[in-house]
Amino acid sequence: MIRDIQAKTILSRVKGEDDWFGLYYNFNLYRGCQHQCIYCDSRSECYQIEDFNHDVLVKVNAIDLLRRELAGKRVIGTIGTGSMNDPYMPLEAERRLTRQALEAIAEFHFPIHIITKSDLVLRDLDLLKEIGRVYAAVSFTVTTAEDALSKKLEPGAPASSRRLAAMKTLSENGILTGVTLMPILPFIEDTPENIGAILRLAHENGAGYIIPAFGMTLRDRQRSYYYEKLDHHFPGLRTRYERAFGERYSAKARDHFALEKLFGETCRKYELAARMPVFTPQKRLHGSDGQLKLF
Numbered sequence: 001m002i003r004d005i006q007a008k009t010i011l012s013r014v015k016g017e018d019d020w021f022g023l024y025y026n027f028n029l030y031r032g033c034q035h036q037c038i039y040c041d042s043r044s045e046c047y048q049i050e051d052f053n054h055d056v057l058v059k060v061n062a063i064d065l066l067r068r069e070l071a072g073k074r075v076i077g078t079i080g081t082g083s084m085n086d087p088y089m090p091l092e093a094e095r096r097l098t099r100q101a102l103e104a105i106a107e108f109h110f111p112i113h114i115i116t117k118s119d120l121v122l123r124d125l126d127l128l129k130e131i132g133r134v135y136a137a138v139s140f141t142v143t144t145a146e147d148a149l150s151k152k153l154e155p156g157a158p159a160s161s162r163r164l165a166a167m168k169t170l171s172e173n174g175i176l177t178g179v180t181l182m183p184i185l186p187f188i189e190d191t192p193e194n195i196g197a198i199l200r201l202a203h204e205n206g207a208g209y210i211i212p213a214f215g216m217t218l219r220d221r222q223r224s225y226y227y228e229k230l231d232h233h234f235p236g237l238r239t240r241y242e243r244a245f246g247e248r249y250s251a252k253a254r255d256h257f258a259l260e261k262l263f264g265e266t267c268r269k270y271e272l273a274a275r276m277p278v279f280t281p282q283k284r285l286h287g288s289d290g291q292l293k294l295f
Contacts, residue, residue, distance in 0.1 A: 002091065005031070007059040011069045011079070020211055021113055021139075022278025024077020027066065029097040031057040033085035035117055035156040039183055040228035042084050045167070063100045070108040077281035078135065079105060082115030090156070091129040093120060095250035098134060102127040111135030115180055117157040117165035128175050137176040139211065140167050144189050145197035152233050153185070163237040164205040171206025178202070178209035178276055181263075183216035187240055190214065190253035192262050203270035210272050214259050215252040218245060 014023045032040065032055050059065075081087045087098040102124055105112050110136045114121060121128075121138055128136045130136045140163040143151050147159035170177045179202045184190050202210055218241075219228065245251045253259055267274055 004060045005057045010065040025079045027082045029062045034089040035186035037154040041217045045220045080110040080113045080281045088116045088118035088120040106130045113137045115139045120164045141180045168205040178207045180211045182213035184253045199266045209276040214256040218251045242252045
């Protein structure tokens with residue numbers, strides 16, 4: 001079900017220093033996600049999304065809030081989106097909130113980092129080029145090199161090959177782009193063949209960086225939903241998870257030290273960075289006209 005809601009605020013300050021994604025602010029225009037990845041951590045109770053599996057809530061006043069909050073920010077820092085839901089889920093093609101948000105971000109000269117599993121991002125290439133005069137990065141989550149497997153794990157998202165093709169187009173147009181290689185699901189994706197194939201395809205399609213995490217989270221509602229899907233797609237695999245991880249929050253990939261070694265060697269081979277270049281936050285001061293200006 002799609003429901004409209006009113007948000008109280010839209011931009012949140014990222015706590016501490018974000019070493020992985022370089023974010024200073026974060027925002028989500030929707031609550032819930034149509035991509036319905038079977039492993040998604042956003043199902044966890046701590047995020048208080050009542051029915052993540054069926055409802056998508058649209059923050060209909062988000063753009064007005066965003067413009068107001070951007071105008072008052074004293075620090076120009078990278079704004080991130082894509083952590084709790086995909087900003088380019090199918091609904092975005094109709095509602096266009098992400099595009100409107102990018103228009104505001106371009107107007108106020110802020111940097112952006114988008115994390116997505118969708119090639120719909122190409123619709124907004126013109127705005128990404130404009131924002132890129134300051135800083136624009138698009139990271140595509142790719143966890144498997146096989147399209148058939150990606151459709152099982154991420155049923156509402158475009159297949160891995162479409163994401164990689166979109167990444168190539170962005171790269172050819174001068175947009176900083178790379179891969180978030182996470183999560184890597186134990187007993188499903190944690191093989192040298194899969195990791196090696198993803199890195200090769202990333203290199204061939206213009207990635208500048210790869211951000212890895214060899215394992216996944218498993219907690220409360222996320223775990224129960226994931227295990228239901230394992231029973232459906234991979235009969236018998238739930239038992240292996242229960243024996244290996246019990247009630248633990250973190251489920252590391254098999255032989256993760258070996259995978260990390262392979263990752264490092266392969267990145268060097270393809271000259272891929274294991275960290276993304278980030279934008280350094282800058283202060284704004286009030287000008288003589290009373291408006292905030294870039295310092």
